[in-house]
Amino acid sequence: MATQTLTLEQRLENAKAALEKADQAQVLKYYDQLTDDQKEQILGQIESIDWVECTRLVQSHVLNKPEFKAPESIQPDPYLPRIPGKDLADRYKKAKKAGEKLLREGKVAAFTVAGGQGTRLGWDGPKGSYPATAIRKVPLFCCFAEFIRKAEQKFNTTIPWYIMTSPINDAATRAFFEEHGNFGLRPDNIMIFPQGMMPAFDAKTGKALLETPDSLAMAPNGHGGSLKALYTSGALEDMKNRGIEQLSYVQVDNPLVKVIDPLFIGLHAEANGDMSSKALPKAYPKEKVGVFCIVDGKHSVIEYSNLPDELAEMRDDDGELVYKGGSIAIHVISTDFIERINTQDGGFALPYNRADKKVGYWDEANQVTVKPEEPNAVKLETFVFDALPMCAESIILETDRIEEFSPIKNADEPGALDCPATCKQGQTERAARWLAEYGVVIPRKEDGSVDAVIELSHMKAIDPEDLKELDLPSEIDAGTEVLI
Ligand code: UTP
16 A cells, blocks of 8 residues: 555554564654654655665674675676777777767766765765866866766757756755856756665664654665666656666766767777676786676676785786776666666676665764764665676776766875876876877976866867867966966
């Protein structure tokens, strides 16, 4: 029976039964002290959770650490090189054309996952609202919007933009888009939808934590939740109605990412790919990125922590790392694939992963939500790359750090990596590389880094070839800030 037709009392009885079976009756500890609205809220949360699945996960992932089962067979999943040799030149040329054609025909959409909590950065607001660019400090969302607008102009097309939020940042994200006039994009081409949530569990007891008397401590269920949320939110249906065939998947924290890459889209489409990926060659053997592998005959990503040292460090005859292709969460996913996995018999389930995090919990004695200093809880998350084993076809294309990867994960502090300061350098370095290709003289410091700050707006260029049309300076003066 639909919950709307039940009385609060009936809903309470159902909730009690589910929670008692799951040994989580503490969730209703303060129920009798709540107002009707508060009762609605906590019952709604309880009803949104699969407590049978949680009981299993508390055993396997909270009270115990899930064990990684070593695969029977494992080998590296080869990737296509960033720059094709003679043998691949024709294939790349054809693929780029095919990608551009799909774009011109309006068959490609952009997808940004922005449901994470961004706890490491510590920014007060959705991560997409973080002022990210080197000089103008435009927010990450604006950076992507500018990319989309430029690509729309270039390919004389419409590129709908789907953005996954979580119930925690959905309202703030919508308000941010509205406040900024959707960054110049038409609102009917933007669809924002929230992902699913999971309760956070006390790491020692396995009990679901209450954040306040009327609310569980809930956390987004990982970027893997996108594959279900695209379906349940109606985004997939909207895409199908618009004739979208390919979805270009990027994360909200990397302003250098090619939101739309015709070559990558074309290589994927020409191979009839279900879900394809970009790979970044690891900088050193134990770099903390998942690695593309073929596991028991299937495309997979193995987390760095699960890849045995001898494999992580294995080199071929040329001294190159054998397990080298790092996963940086850039994908193209075909809408047929999203539909297929969601509508197949029994649906699909991605494996959960354990993340030890600091999660606020209700302190009854002091009547406050305590923000712990150390991780106290387990969040359960699924990863989008765990859909790769379900793919019949998938390609991997190499990219490189300067070109496409400088995420903002952490707050600035001395020595920090993947933070706003390193991202500013990354943006400058890529702009310098593109400008140098067109003859602009770039000042460099002794250590080889660019002796200037350069921001190349996506409205001007999303690919070096776009610089052809611009009036460029002949050189950049040392120590200056240059906005192009
Ligand atoms: P991260 O793994 O960096 O997590 O997300 P995060 O939540 O943003 O940051 P921390 O770990 O709390 O500091 C990588 C990408 O996946 C998205 C994020 O928004 C980011 O774009 N993501 C992550 C989701 O959309 N949903 C999630 O549940 C988790």
